[in-house]
Structure formats: structure tokens, C-alpha cells
Amino acid sequence: MLLPLVFLLYFGQFSGACDLDTDVQGNIIVADCAGNSIVLFSPRGDSLRMVGGYGSGTLQLDQPMAVAARQGNDLYVADHNNHRVQRFNRMLDYVTTIATRDGANERARFGYPRDVAVSRQGDLFVVDGENRRVVKFTARGMWERTFGDQTSGAARLADPQRIELDEADNIYVIDAGRVAQFDPFGSYVRDLPLPPEFSPTNLSIAGDTLLLSDGSSIHLYSAATRQWIDQFPLEAKDPAAAVLLRNGIFVMAYATRCGVYSKDGF
16 A cells, blocks of 8 residues: 655745745745746745746746756746746846747747756756747857757657756656656657556656656656656645655645655654
8 A cells, every 4th residue: 555645844825836946955946827926945944035026027927837946056937928038046136038939040949938957067958838849058048959849759749848857967858648758968768668547747856866746646766777666645636846855855836835745754
């Protein structure tokens, strides 16, 4: 019999959260889509700062669908309806914007970004919802390559939703019921062998451990051994996103608050 995770506490109050991530200091950053805001919390769940408000200005957002904060000192926000990625520092001060939808280079364009991920070198990967592909930019914000749309077969993305990178910068994309793996250069490697009747909608990575959720259960997969290593049913269904911290604590973003869980309690 599979045992559910042990509930520890709730924190935060949101209009409609849709993603979360952690930074190098262990802080938790939540993307509140319905509230058009990004909220920064301490590792203990104390609210530290919020940025946003509806609009297209520098410090405004229009349905921020995803946040990536795990690498380096900055965080990136997929500002969905503004067709851009906003970059902030660790205290949510504005740094810069990447917006290429109207640019001359068709291969560099993206619209309606769904998710973002950052490599160890600071390269940015954007899930391009409009063109159903992944667009890669260097740490300086220059376009480098685009993949997932000019090939056939398993290498072609049908409806990419979520993206993550492991410690070796291998790329994982949730795409129409599957998880496709690409190498750091965007070349297709394989599809992960999913458990029966498991169609993940959420993906995050801690070290070389992938966390995948379908709304009713969480599965953990080791990128190093290529084995499924654990599974937990969810008593509180349909988290918008979930992350696994290195101390074995799970943090899940639900529509109106975040929940903290562990395998065994304190």
C-alpha cells in the first residue's frame, strides 16, 4: 500500500497560483497567474516581497505562467500574454526583458511562453506556446537555437507544456502526455518510459531526481540510474506545481496557497 505524504503546513494566499520554484538560498518563488504577480517567500514560508500587477509595463505582468530561479542569482518569469520573459534579481528588482515575437529572425521568435528553465551556464530555455517549440537564448539574452519544430517523429514537439534541466543540463519536456528528453544542444535522445496510466502535467528537478505529477500522484525518477524510485498518492488533488527540496521536503502550489509535505513528518 502506497503511503501519502505527511502534511506539515500551509503558507501564502493567492488568486490563482500556477507555478513555483526555489532559489539558491532556499527561498520559494510563486507565480500567481490570476493575481498577475510573483511572490517571494523565505524557506520558512514568510512573505518577503511581491512584484507585479496587471499590465505590460516593466514591473507589470499579464498571466505569469512560470518562474525559474534555481540557477544563479536571477529569476525568470514567463509573462504569457505579454509574449515576453521578464528577468529579476533575487530580491525581485527588474533586470531586463527578452521579447522576440516581432523580431526579424523567425527562429528566435516566441509568443505566449508557457515555461522557462535555466542551465548551469545561465542559458535560457523558453517553451514557445505559439509555435510549439523550445527557443534557447544565451546568458546574454542572444538567440542561440530553436528545436522541436523542424523535425519529424519523436523529435517533434506536438504541444509542449513544461521544461526542466537536470544537473548535466539534459532537457526534459512534457509534451502531449509524454516526457521527451533532449541533450544540452537540443538533439532528441528518447522518451522517458512512463508508468502505466500515468500522464504527467507537472515537472520539476532536484539534483538528478525528477518529480512528475499528474494531479493525483507524484512519481520520482532518477536521471542517473534511469529508474523510477518512489511514488506517492496525493490526498490534496491537483496541485498547479510541485518541487522537491534537497532535504526531502515537498512544496506544492495550489490555486490559493502552498502546502508543505514530507515523506515521514518531522
